Amino acid sequence: xxxxxxxxxxxxxxxxxxxxxxxxxxxxxxxxxxxxxxxxxxxxxxxxxxxxxxxxxxxxxxxxxxxxxxxxxxxxxxxxxxxxxxxxxxxxxxxxxxxxxxxxxxxxxxxxxxxxxxxxxxxxxxxxxxxxxxxxxxxxxxxxxxxxxxxxxxxxxxxxxxxxxxxxxxxxxxxxxxxxxxxxxxxxxxxxxxxxxxxxxxxxxxxxxxxxxxxxxxxxxxxxxxxxxxxxxxxxxxxxxxxxxxxxxxxxxxxxxxxxxxxxxxxxxxxxxxxxxxxxxxxxxxxxxxxxxxxxxxxxxxxxxxxxxxxxxxxxxxxxxxxxxxxxxxxxxxxxxxxxxxxxxxxxxxxxxxxxxxxxxxxxxxxxx
Amino acid sequence: xxxxxxxxxxxxxxxxxxxxxxxxxxxxxxxxxxxxxxxxxxxxxxxxxxxxxxxxxxxxxxxxxxxxxxxxxxxxxxxxxxxxxxxxxxxxxxxxxxxxxxxxxxxxxxxxxxxxxxxxxxxxxxxxxxxxxxxxxxxxxxxxxxxxxxxxxxxxxxxxxxxxxxxxxxxxxxxxxxxxxxxxxxxxxxxxxxxxxxxxxxxxxxxxxxxxxxxxxxxxxxxxxxxxxxxxxxxxxxxxxxxxxxxxxxxxxxxxxxxxxxxxxxxxxxxxxxxxxxxxxxxxxxxxxxxxxxxxxxxxxxxxxxxxxxxxxxxxxxxxxxxxxxxxxxxxxxxxxxxxxxxxxxxxxxxxxxxxxxxxxxxxxxxxx
Numbered sequence: 001x002x003x004x005x006x007x008x009x010x011x012x013x014x015x016x017x018x019x020x021x022x023x024x025x026x027x028x029x030x031x032x033x034x035x036x037x038x039x040x041x042x043x044x045x046x047x048x049x050x051x052x053x054x055x056x057x058x059x060x061x062x063x064x065x066x067x068x069x070x071x072x073x074x075x076x077x078x079x080x081x082x083x084x085x086x087x088x089x090x091x092x093x094x095x096x097x098x099x100x101x102x103x104x105x106x107x108x109x110x111x112x113x114x115x116x117x118x119x120x121x122x123x124x125x126x127x128x129x130x131x132x133x134x135x136x137x138x139x140x141x142x143x144x145x146x147x148x149x150x151x152x153x154x155x156x157x158x159x160x161x162x163x164x165x166x167x168x169x170x171x172x173x174x175x176x177x178x179x180x181x182x183x184x185x186x187x188x189x190x191x192x193x194x195x196x197x198x199x200x201x202x203x204x205x206x207x208x209x210x211x212x213x214x215x216x217x218x219x220x221x222x223x224x225x226x227x228x229x230x231x232x233x234x235x236x237x238x239x240x241x242x243x244x245x246x247x248x249x250x251x252x253x254x255x256x257x258x259x260x261x262x263x264x265x266x267x268x269x270x271x272x273x274x275x276x277x278x279x280x281x282x283x284x285x286x287x288x289x290x291x292x293x294x295x296x297x298x299x300x301x302x303x304x305x306x307x308x309x310x311x312x313x314x315x316x317x318x319x320x321x322x323x324x325x326x327x328x329x330x331x332x333x334x335x336x337x338x339x340x341x342x343x344x345x346x347x348x349x350x351x352x353x354x355x356x357x358x359x360x361x362x363x364x365x366x367x368x369x
Numbered sequence: 370x371x372x373x374x375x376x377x378x379x380x381x382x383x384x385x386x387x388x389x390x391x392x393x394x395x396x397x398x399x400x401x402x403x404x405x406x407x408x409x410x411x412x413x414x415x416x417x418x419x420x421x422x423x424x425x426x427x428x429x430x431x432x433x434x435x436x437x438x439x440x441x442x443x444x445x446x447x448x449x450x451x452x453x454x455x456x457x458x459x460x461x462x463x464x465x466x467x468x469x470x471x472x473x474x475x476x477x478x479x480x481x482x483x484x485x486x487x488x489x490x491x492x493x494x495x496x497x498x499x500x501x502x503x504x505x506x507x508x509x510x511x512x513x514x515x516x517x518x519x520x521x522x523x524x525x526x527x528x529x530x531x532x533x534x535x536x537x538x539x540x541x542x543x544x545x546x547x548x549x550x551x552x553x554x555x556x557x558x559x560x561x562x563x564x565x566x567x568x569x570x571x572x573x574x575x576x577x578x579x580x581x582x583x584x585x586x587x588x589x590x591x592x593x594x595x596x597x598x599x600x601x602x603x604x605x606x607x608x609x610x611x612x613x614x615x616x617x618x619x620x621x622x623x624x625x626x627x628x629x630x631x632x633x634x635x636x637x638x639x640x641x642x643x644x645x646x647x648x649x650x651x652x653x654x655x656x657x658x659x660x661x662x663x664x665x666x667x668x669x670x671x672x673x674x675x676x677x678x679x680x681x682x683x684x685x686x687x688x689x690x691x692x693x694x695x696x697x698x699x700x701x702x703x704x705x706x707x708x709x710x711x712x713x714x715x716x717x718x719x720x721x722x723x724x725x726x727x728x729x730x731x732x733x734x735x736x737x738x
Contacts, residue, residue: 031606049638050637058473074662078662081629081635081636082637085635243661243662249656260450262415263450266451266456267450268418268419269673269675272676281663282661285658285661287618287658287660288658288660288661289656289658290655290659290669291657292612292613292654292657293443295671296649296671296672297671298670299668299669299670300659300668300669300670301667301669302664302665302666302667302668304638304663304664304665307666
């Protein structure tokens with residue numbers, strides 16, 4: 001009694017990225033696996049690495065349920081490891097468990113609506129690990145679709161700050177879905193948060209959520225605003241989803257300038273205030289530029305959810321998941337601009353729109369609609 | 370009975386850097402202080418921050434015992450904290466203790482030759498902390514002059530690697546005086562070391578010391594050489610004194626490419642091999658360029674000796690110092706291109722020469738010669 005259904009696959013071969021809907025047979029779940037009938041899956045920036053990457057989507061060939069796009073260099077060569085492989089896409093989603101492996105925990109989920117993290121959520125069905133499934137109770141699949149990536153990342157920033165003994169946080173590109181969650185988490189936990197946005201409209205958006213420290217990088221006096229906010233909050237730890245360009249550099253500079261102002265004696269090595277920034281995304285694929293203007297007391301690091309969760313340990317992860325579940329329609333609620341089927345998701349209009357990753361314009365895929 | 374003598378001071382004011390020899394009265398040492406009659410002090414790259422910085426030394430005005438040079442922007446503004454201040458220079462040196470404060474440890478040093486770290490070593494006398502003085506026994510001041518900065522930094526790299534559970538090290542600009550020490554330390558300790566140099570002559574130099582892994586960044590196949598050396602050594606931790614440009618990026622790239630080759634499954638996030646680089650100097654004042662080509666499993670950090678020693682703790686520091694003392698004429702020996710008096714040190718010819726920081730061309734200042 002094999003289950004079949006439609007699924008999206010992404011293949012990079014001979015400099016061309018082919019993404020298409022294909023009929024697939026799903027294996028029966030075994031052990032601790034469950035088979036989920038997926039009803040909703042968000043398109044997050046992190047999904048675009050597999051789905052579109054740096055492909056030339058403007059000039060791609062679009063046909064029903066399929067597009068073929070050129071992948072420019074150096075991005076084509078940089079992904080040598082996936083050449084020729086047919087990869088599933090979609091980190092997370094929600095749906096109903098329709099079959100389960102022999103384990104008790106898998107069996108107990110049969111018939112329940114769950115959020116899951118299969119890495120293959122742009123599909124009508126997926127195999128998921130029961131241990132990673134979050135039973136949604138009365139919540140809808142749409143409400144539970146984004147229960148993992150953004151909520152756990154935003155909570156992960158707060159956990160990271162605590163582990164490193166930091167009492168305040170800087171967040172760049174702060175008007176994002178994730179950024180709005182972080183505003184609410186930090187309000188609940190009493191953690192001062194410096195929100196860096198790049199548009200007046202985003203200032204209004206976060207003001208509306210009650211954010212206390214909002215800095216607009218498009219303003220002439222951006223650096224003054226940033227220094228003031230750092231001075232007011234004591235934030236020497238930041239998270240940045242942009243990656244390329246000078247935003248990380250600006251944050252380090254402002255941190256150092258605030259710290260130096262408090263020094264009583266000049267040091268050629270700069271302040272002894274430790275400054276730390278994490279890059280957790282790549283909205284800008286350009287190089288990160290670091291200028292020699294803040295001494296040697298700084299650390300820049302990549303931040304990824306999965307290694308963080310492994311490092312944090314099961315107790316912390318379970319506590320974080322429970323908090324997400326409790327706040328899924330409030331603190332961790334996601335809003336969507338548009339719902340698309342698997343086929344609609346691969347049209348030129350949709351691809352060019354969600355690939356732009358505009359603030360507040362998230363897509364939700366509904367594979368059975 | 371105040372002691373007087375000549376000392377070099379560096380003052381940045383109104384966009385001009387003035388460095389001059391001045392007659393100074395040295396206070397009597399108190400408590401745990403000693404007064405050292407300085408006989409030898411090296412000019413290390415780290416001394417140049419105070420001594421020359423980014424000043425326009427080509428077009429400076431030179432007069433006996435003095436030069437006045439324009440300090441270009443943004444370097445002038447970046448050093449606002451020192452504007453108008455008359456700063457001493459010279460991190461380390463060696464000489465004879467001629468007076469001491471009341472403490473037993475200070476008194477016990479009277480008449481002894483010591484290495485010290487006064488931060489004011491371009492001087493005929495200095496006040497130093499007895500706890501930081503290293504008694505040199507039969508060694509000369511010239512042999513002991515560089516007993517701190519380079520030896521403790523090189524040993525600090527090895528200690529850092531151990532603390533972080535790393536068994537191999539990459540070092541860039543590896544033909545330096547410090548780099549040669551690191552080669553010898555790693556040989557003694559059996560730690561595989563990847564030496565990156567930029568000239569064929571430096572390859573020969575390090576080969577002569579018995580270095581096993583030498584990579585020339587000027588060679589066409591530099592990245593191939595680097596990958597091979599990383600594969601052979603398992604070095605995913607590196608130390609870089611260049612700072613600006615793409616050397617750190619090249620190291621991260623090569624580390625990641627070696628790690629990805631070992632993966633059995635493609636990951637959009639890159640390998641899960643942690644990669645770490647430390648910038649400990651600024652031979653290049655240009656920006657550090659980091660490309661998005663090695664996932665999120667990397668950390669780049671500044672590394673400075675003083676905070677490292679504070680973090681490492683007194684036991685480790687004492688063990689390191691003893692090792693330096695035991696090997697001061699072998700493992701930790703320094704060679705000098707030229708000896709200069711305080712006045713000779715400020716001539717156009719000398720300034721332009723040591724400011725170039727050429728490999729193997731270190732200067733030694735002899736304030737009483």
